[in-house]
Amino acid sequence: MAKKIITISREFGSGGRFIGEEVAKKLGMAYYDKNVIxxxxxxxxxxxxxxxxxxxxxxxxxxxxxxxxxxxxxxxxxxxxxxxxxxxxxxxxxxxEPCVIIGRNADFILKDRDDVLNVFIHGNMPEKMQRISCLYNVSGQEAVKMMADTDKRRLANYNFYTEQKWGKASNYTLCLNSSELGYDRCEAIIMECVK
Amino acid sequence: MAKKIITISREFGSGGRFIGEEVAKKLGMAYYDKNVIxxxxxxxxxxxxxxxxxxxxxxxxxxxxxxxxxxxxxxxxxxxxxxxxxxxxxxxxxxxEPCVIIGRNADFILKDRDDVLNVFIHGNMPEKMQRISCLYNVSGQEAVKMMADTDKRRLANYNFYTEQKWGKASNYTLCLNSSELGYDRCEAIIMECVK
Structure with missing residues (x-):
């Protein structure tokens, strides 16, 4: 079945939110992140x-x-x-309407639908650290701490409410390492999967 | 860096080996599975x-x-x-030479190289059950038992030798649900990632 909803779960600093926003723009889909929801x-x-x-x-x-x-x-x-x-x-x-939803355990909340593409974006430590340092203007050490804190909270929240394991491949249709694949290719693959 | 080695880890019945063999043929790469190794x-x-x-x-x-x-x-x-x-x-x-390697914890064994694309293929229970039933001429119940036994062994072996968690998205560059995406699309995505 064609996918008209994309959920994006992501490690902090992996660029998952940015990738999701770009995909939404390119496909003309609505975009909802934590702030909007x-x-x-x-x-x-x-x-x-x-x-x-x-x-x-x-x-x-x-x-x-x-x-x-x-x-x-x-x-x-x-x-x-x-x-x-x-x-x-x-x-x-x-x-x-068709939409991209970032975080909020949306993959689990929508698990009974078959028109949802569930994506998990992760990355390598050096690239994530650099991205967070630039985005939040913090040192590498502070970036590592922010990553650990944020991902720990995401994991705890996900595991508590879904009784699944955050970041386990089998929860998602597609998991991508954005550091190795690059943001553009991640976007292209996601768009290929909702065709 | 361009990827010239593809490792494929997979759930039993997900078609991962088949997908890997097809990719090897299409890209003219050598193919090594458990039997060959x-x-x-x-x-x-x-x-x-x-x-x-x-x-x-x-x-x-x-x-x-x-x-x-x-x-x-x-x-x-x-x-x-x-x-x-x-x-x-x-x-x-x-x-x-460039090659596709199925299983054998090759993702971990080759972790120090940066020309390796690590793929994990998984699938949904009904599709995996049907595939195993047809391939091995067994009942649905037997297929489910075969799946549980084989994946349990793969997980135990992987976790023991790698000290990582089998099936955790962050171990792999790319994780694909073959039941939802289809074998052809899985092949296309993998080939896109080694371009």
């Missing part, structure tokens, strides 16, 4: 009404107070509520 | 002299007796000797 979720799913309904928490206290309070009587943490809201946003977005 | 190793590396030298075991007893005897005073098992012999064969073969 969070914004939509905040406008809808994370409305005070939604939080109150799901968490039995006074919306006046806000999310920060809620986070400090830990899990409430429904057993849901603030992460669970955010995750559920983002999940709903993703399920709605893909109904609208 | 074992044959060469037996003719050279696994000669009675080699075994005696490495394992302090009378070659007259043969490998089977050796296997029963377990590890010898050098701490080497029969698997270690076979592995070492195959490793030597692989290191020699890649010096001769």
């Amino acid at each position: 969070t914004e939509i979720a905040e406008k809808s799913g994370l409305s005070p009404e939604y939080i109150q309904e799901n968490a039995e928490l006074s919306p006046k206290k806000g999310l920060f107070a809620y986070a400090l309070a830990g899990r409430d009587i429904t057993g849901k943490s603030v992460e669970d509520i955010v995750y559920e809201a983002q999940r709903k946003v993703i399920l709605e977005l893909v109904e609208k | 074992t044959e060469i190793a037996e003719k050279s590396g696994l000669s009675p002299e080699y075994i005696q030298e490495n394992a302090e075991l009378s070659p007259k007893k043969g490998l089977f007796a050796y296997a029963l005897a377990g590890r010898d005073i050098t701490g080497k098992s029969v698997e270690d000797i076979v592995y070492e012999a195959q490793r030597k064969v692989i290191l020699e073969l890649v010096e001769k």
